[in-house]
Amino acid sequence: xxxxxxxxxxxxxxxxxxxxxxxxxxxxxxxxxxxxxxxxxxxxxxxxxxxxxxxxxxxxxxxxxxxxxxxxxxxxxxxxxxxxxxxxxxxxxxxxxxxxxxxxxxxxxxxxxxxxxxxxxxxxxxxxxxxxxxxxxxxxxxxxxxxxxxxxxxxxxxxxxxxxxxxxxxxxxxxxxxxxxxxxxxxxxxxxxxxxxxxxxxxxxxxxxxxxxxxxxxxxxxxxxxxxxxxxxxxxxxxxxxxxxxxxxxxxxxxxxxxxxxxxxxxxxxxxxxxxxxxxxxxxxxxxxxxxxxxxxxxxxxxx
Amino acid sequence: xxxxxxxxxxxxxxxxxxxxxxxxxxxxxxxxxxxxxxxxxxxxxxxxxxxxxxxxxxxxxxxxxxxxxxxxxxxxxxxxxxxxxxxxxxxxxxxxxxxxxxxxxxxxxxxxxxxxxxxxxxxxxxxxxxxxxxxxxxxxxxxxxxxxxxxxxxxxxxxxxxxxxxxxxxxxxxxxxxxxxxxxxxxxxxxxxxxxxxxxxxxxxxxxxxxxxxxxxxxxxxxxxxxxxxxxxxxxxxxxxxxxxxxxxxxxxxxxxxxxxxxxxxxxxxxxxxxxxxxxxxxxxxxxxxxxxxxxxxxxxxxx
Amino acid sequence: xxxxxxxxxxxxxxxxxxxxxxxxxxxxxxxxxxxxxxxxxxxxxxxxxxxxxxxxxxxxxxxxxxxxxxxxxxxxxxxxxxxxxxxxxxxxxxxxxxxxxxxxxxxxxxxxxxxxxxxxxxxxxxxxxxxxxxx
Amino acid sequence: xxxxxxxxxxxxxxxxxxxxxxxxxxxxxxxxxxxxxxxxxxxxxxxxxxxxxxxxxxxxxxxxxxxxxxxxxxxxxxxxxxxxxxxxxxxxxxxxxxxxxxxxxxxxxxxxxxxxxxxxxxxxxxxxxxxxxxx
Ligand SMILES: [Mn+2]
Ligand SMILES: [Mn+2]
Numbered sequence: 055x056x057x058x059x060x061x062x063x064x065x066x067x068x069x070x071x072x073x074x075x076x077x078x079x080x081x082x083x084x085x086x087x088x089x090x091x092x093x094x095x096x097x098x099x100x101x102x103x104x105x106x107x108x109x110x111x112x113x114x115x116x117x118x119x120x121x122x123x124x125x126x127x128x129x130x131x132x133x134x135x136x137x138x139x140x141x142x143x144x145x146x147x148x149x150x151x152x153x154x155x156x157x158x159x160x161x162x163x164x165x166x167x168x169x170x171x172x173x174x175x176x177x178x179x180x181x182x183x184x185x186x187x188x189x190x191x192x193x194x195x196x197x198x199x200x201x202x203x204x205x206x207x208x209x210x211x212x213x214x215x216x217x218x219x220x221x222x223x224x225x226x227x228x229x230x231x232x233x234x235x236x237x238x239x240x241x242x243x244x245x246x247x248x249x250x251x252x253x254x255x256x257x258x259x260x261x262x263x264x265x266x267x268x269x270x271x272x273x274x275x276x277x278x279x280x281x282x283x284x285x286x287x288x289x290x291x292x293x294x295x296x297x298x299x300x301x302x303x304x305x306x307x308x309x310x311x312x313x314x315x316x317x318x319x320x321x322x323x324x325x326x327x328x329x330x331x332x333x334x335x336x337x338x339x340x341x342x343x344x345x346x347x348x349x350x351x352x353x354x355x356x357x358x
Numbered sequence: 359x360x361x362x363x364x365x366x367x368x369x370x371x372x373x374x375x376x377x378x379x380x381x382x383x384x385x386x387x388x389x390x391x392x393x394x395x396x397x398x399x400x401x402x403x404x405x406x407x408x409x410x411x412x413x414x415x416x417x418x419x420x421x422x423x424x425x426x427x428x429x430x431x432x433x434x435x436x437x438x439x440x441x442x443x444x445x446x447x448x449x450x451x452x453x454x455x456x457x458x459x460x461x462x463x464x465x466x467x468x469x470x471x472x473x474x475x476x477x478x479x480x481x482x483x484x485x486x487x488x489x490x491x492x493x494x495x496x497x498x499x500x501x502x503x504x505x506x507x508x509x510x511x512x513x514x515x516x517x518x519x520x521x522x523x524x525x526x527x528x529x530x531x532x533x534x535x536x537x538x539x540x541x542x543x544x545x546x547x548x549x550x551x552x553x554x555x556x557x558x559x560x561x562x563x564x565x566x567x568x569x570x571x572x573x574x575x576x577x578x579x580x581x582x583x584x585x586x587x588x589x590x591x592x593x594x595x596x597x598x599x600x601x602x603x604x605x606x607x608x609x610x611x612x613x614x615x616x617x618x619x620x621x622x623x624x625x626x627x628x629x630x631x632x633x634x635x636x637x638x639x640x641x642x643x644x645x646x647x648x649x650x651x652x653x654x655x656x657x658x659x660x661x662x
Numbered sequence: 663x664x665x666x667x668x669x670x671x672x673x674x675x676x677x678x679x680x681x682x683x684x685x686x687x688x689x690x691x692x693x694x695x696x697x698x699x700x701x702x703x704x705x706x707x708x709x710x711x712x713x714x715x716x717x718x719x720x721x722x723x724x725x726x727x728x729x730x731x732x733x734x735x736x737x738x739x740x741x742x743x744x745x746x747x748x749x750x751x752x753x754x755x756x757x758x759x760x761x762x763x764x765x766x767x768x769x770x771x772x773x774x775x776x777x778x779x780x781x782x783x784x785x786x787x788x789x790x791x792x793x794x795x796x797x
Numbered sequence: 798x799x800x801x802x803x804x805x806x807x808x809x810x811x812x813x814x815x816x817x818x819x820x821x822x823x824x825x826x827x828x829x830x831x832x833x834x835x836x837x838x839x840x841x842x843x844x845x846x847x848x849x850x851x852x853x854x855x856x857x858x859x860x861x862x863x864x865x866x867x868x869x870x871x872x873x874x875x876x877x878x879x880x881x882x883x884x885x886x887x888x889x890x891x892x893x894x895x896x897x898x899x900x901x902x903x904x905x906x907x908x909x910x911x912x913x914x915x916x917x918x919x920x921x922x923x924x925x926x927x928x929x930x931x932x
Binding site: 141 | 663666667668695697699700703704737743774775776777779780781783787789
């Protein structure tokens with residue numbers, strides 16, 4: 055029985071939001087990821103590329119040298135479709151297409167295999183801006199040429215059984231593309247909501263009295279089985295693993311059961327989203343990876 | 359009436375002990391010093407020179423470029439006579455002489471004007487190891503050639519009226535040298551003892567039950583008048599300046615009275631020695647310099 | 663890449679502008695509380711308060727990587743960016759500047775996030791600290 | 798110069814040594830709690846504890862900037878240094894290594910300071926933390 059899971063473990067630099075630019079730079083983060091035994095590295099294009107959207111040759115060379123030295127594989131490049139850039143109008147298909155093209159090209163030059171466009175929403179229940187489908191379709195050939203899979207993120211409070219997911223699946227059906235698939239953020243399975251602290255900051259959504267964020271029902275992990283065939287990537291979102299190596303928010307055993315059963319061999323890319331206290335991400339990522347590595351072999355073994 | 363004091367304000371990198379190598383590097387510290395309006399920079403040779411005791415050409419060039427860019431003057435280079443390096447014997451005059459020579463040469467190459475050897479002690483009441491006088495005397499010609507003044511530090515709990523200070527003054531008298539003088543650490547005037555916190559660390563002096571540190575009487579600032587002629591440098595030691603810009607530990611008004619009255623035009627080099635919490639030094643140094651700049655003009659004015 | 667202070671309001675860069683009797687205002691430096699750099703037209707405004715006096719967004723000039731922007735410039739540019747790790751200097755007009763000493767400083771910074779329901783926008787981060795004017 | 802973690806005991810570098818069934822011990826990385834680098838013969842010893850098990854100074858091998866030192870090597874060298882900003886890796890023998898998961902780790906590190914009365918020496922800094930063995 056192997057003690058290594060069939061899937062691969064990566065880490066998103068988003069995890070280090072409380073550290074990046076403060077106590078860690080890009081190289082420090084990459085070294086931390088390698089040190090904790092992960093082999094994949096995920097970035098946010100607009101967050102972690104110095105000089106975005108212009109890439110200097112020196113930066114590109116430094117990036118490739120860094121990941122090669124540490125034995126890391128660039129996994130996913132996070133991008134945005136910022137549909138609210140203008141106060142008086144929303145984003146056009148042409149603008150959206152150009153933004154996604156820009157990010158696919160940058161991701162390709164840096165060796166990534168996945169691009170996640172974070173799509174603006176138009177309703178209170180998070181329906182994506184309708185431009186998304188044409189923006190994606192106009193980029194499918196480019197993505198194919200660049201060996202990149204575009205994957206919108208299914209993120210709490212959107213659930214797996216939703217119009218958005220149905221629409222994403224319909225695009226695959228309609229086009230027959232292999233350059234588009236689902237990204238599941240494991241935060242959709244959260245059992246309760248973690249209230250994050252950010253030292254020294256108060257954060258407010260909206261102005262004055264605002265409607266509370268919708269409280270969706272807990273999404274059964276079982277729903278994941280229905281879409282596993284179209285899942286190309288996992289962001290292993292988590293918030294807090296306690297001193298007994300227990301995660302009270304994300305049901306890892308159940309998730310890993312479905313993942314192992316499906317034969318998934320892609321990435322689980324850790325997204326730490328707990329308290330943004332410097333150094334906490336490094337510690338929590340190690341706990342999460344110890345937890346996943348402890349759970350995974352028995353899940354795989356149960357199938358054998 | 360000038361609003362600038364006659365003396366000059368510098369900062370010792372010792373101040374950033376809670377930050378250095380953790381949230382600030384040498385360049386960050388130098389930029390912080392320049393940003394707060396100081397013009398002198400003091401270092402610890404064994405602390406802040408990468409590769410000590412070997413200096414690379416790149417490091418030397420980088421140092422000179424850094425201080426020139428920021429308009430900073432290298433002031434004092436802190437060194438040590440580590441008389442307890444060997445378990446079975448103390449330091450020989452030859453070893454001490456070689457150590458001080460090494461540090462004077464390094465200080466000279468980096469453009470410093472003062473070298474402070476921290477001298478090992480041989481008694482419970484802090485009598486310096488008797489090698490000190492010969493070690494210093496053997497280096498006086500070199501110091502003179504290098505335009506460096508050697509200055510032992512008068513540091514709490516040593517007081518100004520002490521055998522150590524008398525012995526230092528006797529050396530000046532005996533040799534007639536201008537390459538040796540007194541460094542006063544303003545901590546000698548502390549009105550009460552600040553108990554420093556270092557997050558995550560417990561510190562213990564000695565093993566098991568040990569005698570408490572001697573509690574010397576408060577040193578009257580007036581004692582400073584007697585030695586001002588031989589004072590070549592001040593380390594402006596402080597611990598905590600509160601939200602009302604009040605220092606309850608160090609009597610700055612009285613100290614600045616004596617300094618201004620003497621016509622001293624040398625350096626006051628800030629040594630923050632309060633709680634070693636990252637970022638606290640930057641904040642406290644600004645408070646101290648605001649306090650000194652607020653107090654100093656009226657002191658000077660009182661003399662005019 | 664030089665590291666920034668953990669606090670949104672940096673100790674470094676808080677200073678009077680202009681010299682001597684000619685103090686024209688003050689500057690306060692902030693780092694972005696967001697987790698990515700943004701196009702500047704996603705910045706919805708900034709409010710600075712010192713010792714209870716409020717300075718509104720339209721009065722403040724931003725300096726990012728050596729380029730100055732009014733609130734209108736930030737809003738109207740199609741290409742300007744606020745990179746994640748580039749501190750922004752906020753230039754605040756105040757004849758006479760601030761007194762030497764310790765001040766209570768608050769900065770409230772708003773962004774429009776496209777991926778959150780519009781009813782819950784903008785998102786505003788507020789930070790406060792004591793900061794010192796040295797001279 | 799890469800920045801180190803604030804804690805004396807670093808999260809990075811805590812790992813088993815050797816591979817698979819051949820675990821021979823573990824490593825723990827520390828930064829110096831002192832405010833300067835020192836000649837290594839001023840290091841008076843280090844004690845490591847994991848989950849209550851104590852590993853004495855004489856059993857531990859130090860690795861500083863790529864060079865290994867026994868306790869005796871540190872003591873006897875006239876030229877070896879522990880630079881302030883260079884982390885030290887402590888190699889601790891323990892057949893089988895440590896289990897995957899969270900451990901209570903304590904490191905007590907002593908220096909001889911020449912400028913403090915000998916009755917008050919050595920000076921010992923002690924740090925404790927929970928640290929994770931990932932695999
Ligand atoms: Mn995610
Ligand atoms: Mn001192």
